Amino acid sequence: MKLADAFSMIVPAERGVGFRAYDGSSAGPADAEVVLDVRSPRAVEYFASAPSQLGLARAYVQGDLEIIGDAYTALSRLYPLPLDHLTWRDKLDLARAFAPFAVKRPAPPPQERRLGGRRHSKNRDAEAIHHHYDVSNRFYSYVLGPSMAYTCAVFPTADASLETAQEEKFDLVCRKLGLQPGMRLLDVGCGWGGMVLHAVKNYGVTAIGVTLSQQQAMWGQQAISDAGLDSVAQIRFSDYRDVPETGFDAISSIGLTEHIGRANYPSYFSFLYERLRPEGRLLNHTITRPNDGWQTHFKKSFINRYVFPDGELSGPAQVMSAMNSAGFEIRHEENLREHYALTLTHWCENLEANWDAAVAESSLGTARVWRLYMAASRLGFDINQIELHQMLGVRLGPGGSSGMPLRPGFDRAPVSV
16 A cells, blocks of 8 residues: 555545655645645654654654655644544555554654653652753744743734743732732742733832743843842742742742642642732733643643653633632633744744744754744634633632722723833
8 A cells, every 4th residue: 555545545535635654655636725744654654663753753753754845734634633534444455554663663864852750749740840941942932032021921012022922921820819019919820920020010019020031031131130129029940739839919930830730739739829918919820721621731742752751731610710729719710722822933933034043043853843832822722722821819818808909990001010
């Protein structure tokens, strides 16, 4: 069986995806907007030995499979791909054709990672964060742009620039937290310090940010020094669990919950609760699954092996329930799913515009991991396989006092200091 024959059996012609392979076979429209090019037998060995997203990702990262055209367009045409049109005879023929390839198990690309040690121990969490976030600050600047904000932006309009949208995201978090001059803010999982800088500059607070990425901490602290804000802001290279201070007026957690693991939600939210003063607020900004019934951790998934080791998502109800059980009163929640799809669109464009520089800064394999991961993530948000929720919780004061206005207006203009 030629590879193009197998492709035609699996992928319906109406998907409009072209195909060509090293065995000389081809399929699909001659003028296809996207084409899958299988360039070596090793690609088929990857497919056959790991017949899932992992096998396809290995072949692509290694360069044995090429996507001609836009990666997002290709993925959106190929996924989801039900196989209920295959007969039992089709499946048998495919199994026989690929059996010789399945017995060969080529080594995965060097970008694939498996962690050792106890899951979500401090050492293993530090290793997981190092794997993803310490590629290099320059590499991230090529993808993220000047804001160095690696979380979902909030677009005031669909055509707003990425920088405008990232500023709006930080400001929305500040408004939800009710920041006022003189308040103390803790930002856990602070990345390169964008939230800390925005809050200190625009709201007159003092702030501590913590990150497990040493490169992020160095970059963020330098940005604070360059802005002359060392007396009111700091970025620590630290596990959030090692923050000793208490009595904060507000805590922001933007993109950290995904790394915690749902078994650790109770201890995580309890820790943050204990760091707040009465009537203090927590804004939790996190990626979720659409519901709590989804399987949350895929040990053999592309995202786990190549992008976010030990990352784990759950439904929004489970996150809010854990916040509530830790003592927080939930005061507001919203889903920003479409905003993350837009954010990823900009990041994908940035990577392509800086492709040669990104490859030179890291490696071709690493850049291909990022191209595939961001295109797949954009598709996931578009089709509601993943969501982005902001959840506002309050540690109540005496007699149930929340310190919240009767109807908070989060779209009001920021305070001036």
